[in-house]
Amino acid sequence: xxxLFGTRYFEFIASSYAxxxxxxxxxxxxxxxxxxxxxxxxxxxxxxxxRRASRQKAKSP
Amino acid sequence: xxxxxxxxxxxxxxxxxxxxxxxxxxxxVLPFLWVLTVAVLAVGLWMSFNVPDDYQQxxxxxxxxxxxxxxxxxxxAYMVMVSGALGVLVWRHPLADVAARAAAPFGAAFTFLGLAxxxxxxxxxxxxxxxxxxxxxxxxxxxxIYLGLLALWNAIEEPARAARLAxxxxxxxxxxxxxxxxSVDWFxxxxxxxxxxxxxxxxxxxxxLYPLLVMGLxxxxxxxxxxxxxxxxxxxxRQIRTLQRKMARSVGQGARKSWKVRA
Numbered sequence: 001x002x003x004l005f006g007t008r009y010f011e012f013i014a015s016s017y018a019x020x021x022x023x024x025x026x027x028x029x030x031x032x033x034x035x036x037x038x039x040x041x042x043x044x045x046x047x048x049x050x051r052r053a054s055r056q057k058a059k060s061p
Numbered sequence: 062x063x064x065x066x067x068x069x070x071x072x073x074x075x076x077x078x079x080x081x082x083x084x085x086x087x088x089x090v091l092p093f094l095w096v097l098t099v100a101v102l103a104v105g106l107w108m109s110f111n112v113p114d115d116y117q118q119x120x121x122x123x124x125x126x127x128x129x130x131x132x133x134x135x136x137x138a139y140m141v142m143v144s145g146a147l148g149v150l151v152w153r154h155p156l157a158d159v160a161a162r163a164a165a166p167f168g169a170a171f172t173f174l175g176l177a178x179x180x181x182x183x184x185x186x187x188x189x190x191x192x193x194x195x196x197x198x199x200x201x202x203x204x205x206i207y208l209g210l211l212a213l214w215n216a217i218e219e220p221a222r223a224a225r226l227a228x229x230x231x232x233x234x235x236x237x238x239x240x241x242x243x244s245v246d247w248f249x250x251x252x253x254x255x256x257x258x259x260x261x262x263x264x265x266x267x268x269x270l271y272p273l274l275v276m277g278l279x280x281x282x283x284x285x286x287x288x289x290x291x292x293x294x295x296x297x298x299r300q301i302r303t304l305q306r307k308m309a310r311s312v313g314q315g316a317r318k319s320w321k322v323r324a
Contacts, residue, residue: 013121
């Protein structure tokens, strides 16, 4: 009986785990992609000679 | 990024007011958090698949192990935003707004997940994907509040102004949290009443409770890890904004100088 019950609703169980996996992975990928683009932006600004105040102090007065 | 500083180091939350120190701490704890998250999630999934069938729900009880943690995190992320809002309005902690803003997208995602898995669970168990009862409607409202807050943050360019406005909006929206929690007690709902977070202790059988708690911990760890990374991203966004303004100023000064030389 339970075997029948289990197989009967298999698609509901599988799809809820699938959508969970999808949403969790999407969050991870979004964070990593944002991180990459922000780091690149900072690097290109620093390459253009714009320094953060905290780093400027390190230079000669 | 070095954190060695000649200044007397403040402790506790005050120490984290310095973004450089916060970023250094994040860089140090993230690898451990990732390992822990993956490990607990693996154990939680293994436990979820090895539970016996429920006498009423059969195998669909397994949907609980993703649905309930998602809902917990949807509300947990909102509580992080509430403490961020208080941090902005009461203590003016520089990272409070960063914390609140970074939690919002995950809160929205977990709320969506709670609604989606709940709907998939409702179809075989209740015979319907959706019903406008108090629990489901107030939870849908939570998603709308999250999206509204995200829109508010995106609409206001100046971070300090956005922070205060959003903090007030977060506190107003927080009224919905107790409504979600107690809707199943106050109103007649199709959704079942609480079975874990009850004053008289959980009524869930241990063979279902333990996998649920482990999955809950896994979701909490994942949220914490991603939240720290998103806070770091938000700090980077503000640094980019400062650098861009600096560049605009230096370009302006350069233009003035060259104008003087020509004059």
